[in-house]
Amino acid sequence: MTLSVREFMPDIAHADILEAAALCFMERGYNATSIDDVARRLGATKGRIYHHYPAKADLFAKVCRTGMDMNYAAIEPVRGDSADLLERWTRMATIHTRQMMETRPFQRAVWEGVELALRGSTTSSQREELDELLRYRNGYGDIFREVIAQGRREGVFDFEDLGIANQLMFMALNSPIFWYTKRPGETEADREKIIRQVVTFAMRGLGGKRQTQ
Amino acid sequence: MTLSVREFMPDIAHADILEAAALCFMERGYNATSIDDVARRLGATKGRIYHHYPAKADLFAKVCRTGMDMNYAAIEPVRGDSADLLERWTRMATIHTRQMMETRPFQRAVWEGVELALRGSTTSSQREELDELLRYRNGYGDIFREVIAQGRREGVFDFEDLGIANQLMFMALNSPIFWYTKRPGETEADREKIIRQVVTFAMRGLGGKRQTQ
DNA sequence: TTGACAACATACCGGGTAGTATGTTCATCA
DNA sequence: TGATGAACATACTACCCGGTATGTTGTCAA
Numbered sequence: 001m002t003l004s005v006r007e008f009m010p011d012i013a014h015a016d017i018l019e020a021a022a023l024c025f026m027e028r029g030y031n032a033t034s035i036d037d038v039a040r041r042l043g044a045t046k047g048r049i050y051h052h053y054p055a056k057a058d059l060f061a062k063v064c065r066t067g068m069d070m071n072y073a074a075i076e077p078v079r080g081d082s083a084d085l086l087e088r089w090t091r092m093a094t095i096h097t098r099q100m101m102e103t104r105p106f107q108r109a110v111w112e113g114v115e116l117a118l119r120g121s122t123t124s125s126q127r128e129e130l131d132e133l134l135r136y137r138n139g140y141g142d143i144f145r146e147v148i149a150q151g152r153r154e155g156v157f158d159f160e161d162l163g164i165a166n167q168l169m170f171m172a173l174n175s176p177i178f179w180y181t182k183r184p185g186e187t188e189a190d191r192e193k194i195i196r197q198v199v200t201f202a203m204r205g206l207g208g209k210r211q212t213q
Numbered sequence: 214m215t216l217s218v219r220e221f222m223p224d225i226a227h228a229d230i231l232e233a234a235a236l237c238f239m240e241r242g243y244n245a246t247s248i249d250d251v252a253r254r255l256g257a258t259k260g261r262i263y264h265h266y267p268a269k270a271d272l273f274a275k276v277c278r279t280g281m282d283m284n285y286a287a288i289e290p291v292r293g294d295s296a297d298l299l300e301r302w303t304r305m306a307t308i309h310t311r312q313m314m315e316t317r318p319f320q321r322a323v324w325e326g327v328e329l330a331l332r333g334s335t336t337s338s339q340r341e342e343l344d345e346l347l348r349y350r351n352g353y354g355d356i357f358r359e360v361i362a363q364g365r366r367e368g369v370f371d372f373e374d375l376g377i378a379n380q381l382m383f384m385a386l387n388s389p390i391f392w393y394t395k396r397p398g399e400t401e402a403d404r405e406k407i408i409r410q411v412v413t414f415a416m417r418g419l420g421g422k423r424q425t426q
Numbered sequence: 427t428t429g430a431c432a433a434c435a436t437a438c439c440g441g442g443t444a445g446t447a448t449g450t451t452c453a454t455c456a
Numbered sequence: 457t458g459a460t461g462a463a464c465a466t467a468c469t470a471c472c473c474g475g476t477a478t479g480t481t482g483t484c485a486a
Contacts, residue, residue, distance in 0.1 A: 031244035047465050119240055160410050168414045171388040172381050179380050197373050201381045205418035260435050
């Protein structure tokens with residue numbers, strides 16, 4: 001049961017702006033999105049946005065950070081779970097994948113933000129913000145990394161290089177941000193079926209010993 | 214044995230420009246890359262580029278198409294392979310993954326081009342070029358899709374939805390374009406080890422019955 | 427040797443956009 | 457009730473970049 005964007009946001013006015021920004025960034029990418037685009041989607045003008053955010057880069061950074069905040073909040077309940085390790089990983093992966101689908105605009109911003117940070121060819125002002133996003137995201141990734149590392153020690157997972165395995169796992173779990181779109185008559189069962197396939201693919205890929213069928 | 218960019222290109226002058234453009238597009242993305250950036254990398258000026266390409270979009274499209282050309286050429290030899298189906302898939306996947314690593318700048322352009330095409334928020338002039346790239350790329354994807362579909366019928370693969378399985382498979386096989394970087398003292402054996410892990414992950418993810426260890 | 431053309435370089439223009447400076451409205455509170 | 461400031465809208469500027477128009481150099485053929 002992940003959080004909706006609005007529920008998670010304390011400030012409603014900001015949530016409006018952030019949602020519109022996230023949608024624009026998802027549809028056109030950071031560079032191709034103008035502040036006027038975001039304002040137009042809000043039915044407002046630049047003034048409103050620049051009143052709350054000093055620069056476009058700050059707005060983007062806020063969208064990214066909000067996306068990661070939601071991810072952290074979503075998996076927090078199962079982190080200290082005392083369940084079987086493979087079961088814990090499955091819960092985490094399921095929650096994560098669902099998160100990718102339900103908050104897709106924010107997660108695509110995170111993806112692009114990480115790409116921008118890794119390229120590193122930006123001005124020093126937004127450089128720091130993007131680096132912080134990268135650290136924030138790596139911290140999140142480490143949570144999964146530790147689980148699959150322990151899983152390998154316990155013999156429930158089987159892979160060679162931990163870094164590569166983690167990358168491949170996240171590529172699979174994150175992939176819905178690229179190809180998932182909510183269909184008109186889509187039910188909760190449909191979504192669960194998609195999530196199950198993604199999680200199963202990743203688990204098998206990691207050499208998981210038990211089938212999550 | 215994949216083709217190098219220069220070997221594959223018939224026109225040398227064009228290869229210079231395309232390589233420089235691919236590197237720029239990889240480092241900064243399409244929108245953030247100016248024609249002057251590409252020219253500067255070439256040690257030239259805009260004039261040289263605009264003499265050969267009518268617009269920035271055409272240059273980008275050519276880079277993408279070149280990337281796909283190389284992919285098609287690389288897997289062509291094993292398409293009609295009479296080997297065991299899982300073996301054939303493994304060869305194709307291995308070649309594809311190696312291709313992602315060796316021609317990474319071009320493949321990242323392809324990735325961004327597909328993203329741009331799917332977003333569809335571009336002017337009608339480059340719209341047609343991007344749509345053609347999309348078809349070109351889908352044709353390539355269908356080659357793999359048919360193999361894993363047949364594999365499922367023969368019982369060597371096991372997955373639910375064919376479309377989702379194909380997406381997940383390509384996410385894994387393509388992933389090196391995001392995280393792979395050639396290390397200083399890297400050997401051919403190192404590269405093969407990486408490729409093997411990627412291919413193994415994808416094969417297991419697809420429910421492949423035999424281990425490629 | 428000269429005309430013609432390819433292959434560039436140089437100089438310039440125009441549109442789009444981030445950011446700013448300046449209104450304007452409305453609620454709140456002394 | 458008037459002053460104050462938040463929350464915007466409006467109007468404007470400066471800059472970057474795609475594209476073009478024009479100049480320059482070398483080559484090659486007749």
